[in-house]
Amino acid sequence: MKLTRKMVLTRAKASELHSVRKLNCWGSRLTDISICREMPSLEVITLSVNSVSTLEPVSRCRRLSELYLRRNRIPSLDELFYLKGLPHLRVLWLAENPCCGPSPHLYRMTVLRNLPHLQKLDNQAVTEEELTRALMEGDEITAAPDREGTGQGHQELPDTLSSISSATETNPDTLSCMDEEADCVQGHLSLKNPARDRFPSFSQRDTESSHKNRNVLTAVLLLLRELDVEGLEAVQQVVSSRLQLLHRQELQEDTE
Incomplete structure (x- = not known):
């Protein structure tokens, strides 16, 4: 699916592309984000849980400071070449992409060697020690990927919630990442985290319905970012x- 002008303006509640500063397209089945080339003022964009396969379109977003791309189809770390010219980029979430490869250490070192101004990578703070090690242990990327990067992918994700549910059944760590990303969004919204003790752990609720309920909760928390004051008040009611x-x-059950 292609990210269109209409989708951007509707989600960002803006009238012109050049004025869009924040955009949330989490779980939207996107394969083509080429329209990002027309958003020079973009500062924060959430593209997690889509099918994006190239970072070239965001290379034009010179003001970009936060980029969330967890669980897409970025094929190679060579795509980092397109982010090296973004002077304000401080937060990057790239986990669960094919480019991460079999070695988490080499992946992190390579990202930090090429993007030394990052303050947080995959929701983990970057340390000075890591930056020093990255100079020796990470691979330097000096050229763009040797392919046609148009912002288009080749496959679309299935229904967002069902695909997330399937992933968490086979890989419990995926749910942890979803929770952390939801926490980040809550931080942007200044929402208070629900008390952890009010929700039983997955070891206590290891059923298909409980997995689905928790996934729906995470999706709802992320989608709250799309609402204005009036919408949030309606949700509150x-x-x-x-x-x-x-x-x-x-109370009725207790009295019975």
Whole structure:
């Protein structure tokens, strides 16, 4: 699926592409993000859980400071070449892409050698020691990938929630990444994290329905970023009514 002008303006609540500063396209089945070339003011973009296969389009976003690309189809670390010209890039989330390869250490060292201004990579703070080691242990990327990078991929992801559910059944670590990314989004929204003790751990709720419920919760937290004040107030009212109903049901069960 191609990211279109209409999609961008609707999600960013903007009137012109050049004025878009933040954009959330999490889990949108995107394969083509070439329109990013027309957004020079973009500072934060969330593209996690899509099918993006090249970073070339964001090379034009000179003000970009945060780029979230977890779980896409970036094939090679050579794609980092397109990010080397972004002077303000400080946060990059690239985990769960084919480019990460079999060696997490070599992957991290290579990213940091080529993007030494990063402050956080895959939700882990970058240290001075890592930057020093990266100069010796990481691979330097000096040229763009030897292929036609147009921003288009070749396959689309299946339905977002079902694909996430399938992934967490085979790889529990995926859920952990989803939770961490949701925490990042909550930070942008200044939302308070729900108390952990109110939600039983997965070891206590290891059923298909509990996996689905937790995945839906994570998706909802991420999508809240799309809402304005009026929308958030509407959500708050619905949640409040739902909680009151559940509390009444619990009281009735206790009296019985």
